[in-house]
Amino acid sequence: MSAWASSALRLSHQRSGRARRLWVRLFVYAVLAVFIIYFAVPLVFLLLAPSQGSSEALNAHPLQFGSIHFYWRAWSNLMTYANGQKLLLIWGLNSLIYSVAAVVLAIVIGVPAGYSIAFFRFPGRRLILLVTLIAMVVPQNALVLPLFIGLSYLHLIGSRWGVILPSGFFPLAVVLSYIYFSTHFPRQLLGAARIDGCGELRLFVRVVVPLTKNVLPLIAFFSFWASWVNYFLPSVILNQVTTFSLPVGIINMSAATNAIIPSALNGGLGSPIGRPELAEAGLFSILPIIIIFAFSQKFLTQSPLSGAEKT
Amino acid sequence: MLRAMAELEYKELRKVFDDGTVAVDHLSLSVADSEFIVLVGPSGCGKTTTLMMTAGLETITTGEVVIGDSIVNDVPPKDRDIAMVFQSYALYPHMTVKDNIAFGLRRRRIPREEIERRVAEAARTLDLEPYLKRKPGELSGGQRQRVAMGRAIVRRPRLFLMDEPLSNLDAKLRVQMRAEIKQLQRQLGTTTLYVTHDQTEAMTMGDRVVVMRKGVLEQVGTPQELYHSPSNLFVAGFIGSPSMNLITVGVEAEADDVVIQLDPGNPGLRIRGNQLGPRLRKLRQFHGTAVAMGFRPENVTVATEAADDTLRVEIQHVEDLGSERIIYFGVEAPPVVTEETRQAAADVDEIVASDLTRGQVGRTVCVGRVAGDTMISVGDRVELRLNPGRIHFFELETGLTVAGDDASAQLRRPASHPAGFNPASA
Numbered sequence: 001m002s003a004w005a006s007s008a009l010r011l012s013h014q015r016s017g018r019a020r021r022l023w024v025r026l027f028v029y030a031v032l033a034v035f036i037i038y039f040a041v042p043l044v045f046l047l048l049a050p051s052q053g054s055s056e057a058l059n060a061h062p063l064q065f066g067s068i069h070f071y072w073r074a075w076s077n078l079m080t081y082a083n084g085q086k087l088l089l090i091w092g093l094n095s096l097i098y099s100v101a102a103v104v105l106a107i108v109i110g111v112p113a114g115y116s117i118a119f120f121r122f123p124g125r126r127l128i129l130l131v132t133l134i135a136m137v138v139p140q141n142a143l144v145l146p147l148f149i150g151l152s153y154l155h156l157i158g159s160r161w162g163v164i165l166p167s168g169f170f171p172l173a174v175v176l177s178y179i180y181f182s183t184h185f186p187r188q189l190l191g192a193a194r195i196d197g198c199g200e201l202r203l204f205v206r207v208v209v210p211l212t213k214n215v216l217p218l219i220a221f222f223s224f225w226a227s228w229v230n231y232f233l234p235s236v237i238l239n240q241v242t243t244f245s246l247p248v249g250i251i252n253m254s255a256a257t258n259a260i261i262p263s264a265l266n267g268g269l270g271s272p273i274g275r276p277e278l279a280e281a282g283l284f285s286i287l288p289i290i291i292i293f294a295f296s297q298k299f300l301t302q303s304p305l306s307g308a309e310k311t
Numbered sequence: 312m313l314r315a316m317a318e319l320e321y322k323e324l325r326k327v328f329d330d331g332t333v334a335v336d337h338l339s340l341s342v343a344d345s346e347f348i349v350l351v352g353p354s355g356c357g358k359t360t361t362l363m364m365t366a367g368l369e370t371i372t373t374g375e376v377v378i379g380d381s382i383v384n385d386v387p388p389k390d391r392d393i394a395m396v397f398q399s400y401a402l403y404p405h406m407t408v409k410d411n412i413a414f415g416l417r418r419r420r421i422p423r424e425e426i427e428r429r430v431a432e433a434a435r436t437l438d439l440e441p442y443l444k445r446k447p448g449e450l451s452g453g454q455r456q457r458v459a460m461g462r463a464i465v466r467r468p469r470l471f472l473m474d475e476p477l478s479n480l481d482a483k484l485r486v487q488m489r490a491e492i493k494q495l496q497r498q499l500g501t502t503t504l505y506v507t508h509d510q511t512e513a514m515t516m517g518d519r520v521v522v523m524r525k526g527v528l529e530q531v532g533t534p535q536e537l538y539h540s541p542s543n544l545f546v547a548g549f550i551g552s553p554s555m556n557l558i559t560v561g562v563e564a565e566a567d568d569v570v571i572q573l574d575p576g577n578p579g580l581r582i583r584g585n586q587l588g589p590r591l592r593k594l595r596q597f598h599g600t601a602v603a604m605g606f607r608p609e610n611v612t613v614a615t616e617a618a619d620d621t622l623r624v625e626i627q628h629v630e631d632l633g634s635e636r637i638i639y640f641g642v643e644a645p646p647v648v649t650e651e652t653r654q655a656a657a658d659v660d661e662i663v664a665s666d667l668t669r670g671q672v673g674r675t676v677c678v679g680r681v682a683g684d685t686m687i688s689v690g691d692r693v694e695l696r697l698n699p700g701r702i703h704f705f706e707l708e709t710g711l712t713v714a715g716d717d718a719s720a721q722l723r724r725p726a727s728h729p730a731g732f733n734p735a736s737a
């Protein structure tokens with residue numbers, strides 16, 4: 001976007017006439033403004049929605065700030081939902097467990113896999129890489145049915161393991177590590193370590209793993225995110241409300257009210273959950289992702305390999 | 312030269328990559344204990360592949376690598392008792408300089424005090440003492456190079472392998488490190504196999520130099536041997552800077568002498584029979600045919616007057632280096648076309664390249680190196696005399712040197728490896 005804008009500005013300088021330059025500039029800013037509105041408005045709306053009380057939310061202008069007081073009211077409504085079981089916090093904790101487990105599995109399985117594909121020649125290597133790439137673009141939802149059948153054979157339907165184990169299948173982790181190892185990792189380092197007396201396992205643990213510091217945050221972030229926002233598989237596997245992840249819980253909660261679908265049957269009128277509460281639950285669910293991203297981003301700009309080779 | 316014991320030996324070593332490329336072809340070589348041997352050649356000549364097979368980092372297709380008295384083909388790198396300095400240094404970026412140097416020793420369960428002692432000693436030798444606590448990322452290129460050296464020498468291996476260790480340094484540091492590595496190797500007395508594409512580096516460092524091209528060993532010898540008695544056109548052109556002038560000439564045997572014919576209108580260049588020594592008889596057999604003639608820039612002198620052993624040339628360009636002057640002059644004879652010269656020409660200009668191949672270039676620009684006080688300037692027409700004892704002749708068909716009968720038998724390459732030279736007049 002900015003590259004386009006700057007080249008447009010440069011173009012404008014070559015033309016004569018101040019007026020013309022002004023028009024080009026205005027045009028550029030207008031286009032940028034459209035994009036800002038397009039991306040930012042829904043987020044602002046999400047931030048503002050809980051500030052409007054339930055009744056106002058139906059009528060008031062969506063981008064109007066109501067009262068800070070309503071944030072507290074929405075939160076306490078969320079906490080008293082379902083007899084004050086504080087389900088939102090339980091779901092948050094569940095989501096955290098599922099996502100951290102997904103990160104651990106993705107790294108433990110994905111990094112060695114990517115490393116092997118990048119550095120070892122073995123029969124089927126190209127096929128594995130191809131299948132991994134295909135698996136990466138297949139929507140997770142398409143795999144839900146076969147996974148469900150498999151998990152039911154293992155009697156894992158309804159179990160937390162039924163959500164955790166499939167999250168270890170994360171092809172993006174393999175592909176990201178493969179790309180990192182084959183393009184950024186100096187092969188000669190492996191030779192040096194082998195000559196220095198390392199066996200393959202020690203080589204991996206002592207030399208390779210310490211140098212994966214700038215691909216790990218990427219893998220961690222994407223696997224965390226994928227697990228955090230995953231709805232379909234947990235919604236099929238989990239059947240107890242206390243094992244729900246946040247997306248499953250929130251959808252479940254919204255279905256039980258008439259906040260979104262007024263014709264909802266479940267006696268929505270008596271429920272404390274309205275639009276502000278759902279918006280606040282949504283805010284609550286994206287907070288960890290933002291924190292994790294900020295944390296990962298710090299590491300993405302550093303190179304752990306500086307000094308290994310010529311610069 | 313008689314050598315007591317071979318420390319490293321290649322027997323018919325061959326490497327064929329998965330895509331069918333023959334990287335190294337039937338390489339046989341014996342390296343003596345504590346010898347500094349340099350493998351040199353253009354990129355793709357197989358020198359690094361040879362080194363990698365020696366290190367155990369590349370598999371061997373056929374043939375044997377012998378280190379000491381054992382065949383190491385199937386021995387893993389860590390058990391070959393070798394240390395290697397990589398082109399990229401390949402330091403462990405997450406470890407300090409000290410840990411980098413000590414890493415190989417720790418893996419070998421050497422007592423802690425002994426490790427401390429050896430690391431300290433290496434650091435002292437390589438002036439690395441102030442940097443032991445730093446990480447490679449905080450060091451300059453030259454310092455990293457020293458750490459890589461340190462990692463190799465503390466191991467006290469049987470064999471040092473060095474893969475273009477100086478190619479990432481700037482010119483000045485490279486010259487300095489050349490001398491330091493050579494001196495260090497002499498002190499330690501460790502047999503060293505050194506790979507470079509830089510013939511100057513090869514000549515200045517090697518006890519013996521192995522010239523390779525396209526996986527084939529072209530010639531092995533001391534720097535002097537390679538320089539003064541190249542066994543074929545490739546070695547002649549590759550070794551020396553500026554490189555040897557190579558032109559295509561006709562040969563006529565006349566009485567006891569040989570007359571070199573340049574262009575038809577030229578009276579020719581007479582070389583007295585007694586100045587050719589044992590080569591005379593062989594060269595006379597080429598009567599009436601064409602050969603490649605080579606002479607090095609420093610074997611050219613400016614003559615005071617025309618004679619039957621001088622060439623009349625026009626000076627095209629002069630580079631004044633102070634102590635000497637490099638002169639460029641045209642000689643009325645076609646250049647010698649080898650695969651390399653054709654390729655070099657093709658990179659510059661396709662038309663020139665095709666003219667070269669068809670032998671349509673009748674003129675060769677040659678280089679001479681004369682004393683700095685020689686009065687000469689661009690446009691001068693002068694008589695040049697070539698030192699007859701230092702003129703080289705090569706067969707155009709095979710590229711092999713025209714030598715005395717005894718020597719030529721030794722130098723002849725195996726029949727299965729065609730020289731790949733195209734006579735210009737073909």
